[in-house]
Amino acid sequence: MEQSNQIEVTKFIRIIVIVAVVFVIFYILTSLMTKDNSLKYTPSQTTPAVIQYDEIILSQIFNQKEDTYFVLAEEKDDPYLSLFENLLTQYQLQDGGIPYYTADLSSAFNQRFIKDAPSFDPEHFMLAGTTLLKIQNHTIIEHYEVSESILEYLQSIIK
DSSP states (O other): OHHHHHHHHHHHHHHHHHHHHHHHHHHHHHHHHHTOOSOOOOOOOOOOOOOOOSBOOGGGTTOOSSSEEEEEEEOTTOTTHHHHHHHHHHHHHSTTOOOEEEEETTSGGGGGGBOSSOBOOGGGOBBOSSEEEEEETTEEEEEEOSHHHHHHHHHHHOO
């Protein structure tokens, strides 16, 4: 009887050793795969939230604080976007320049304003692509729809 107990204890110790060896092997493999051989704690770094006021949603284009401003509705794949924004910034910094806002047409909030045929009526406002709008007193007074016409207009207002 005592011998059978000793055999069971020996089997139990073997199982414990096998489990421990398997655990150590998995730990080493995991460490090697993740290239992290230590258990270092690195506290997470949080960045403060930054609120930007230059990008707006199309449903709010008539609700800005200025009386006169531009809205550049942007298709993200338009190759002229950086040039447009650069020219608008230059114009904004001039004496008598007016501010501008951007609206991302790929944003889910702006999807309902995208159609094949644009409409600049405030009741049925729709855009077809990258568009520059000049808004004065909550009314669209000028609009430019094709990249070339936007570029031509922006170059004409820069002094």
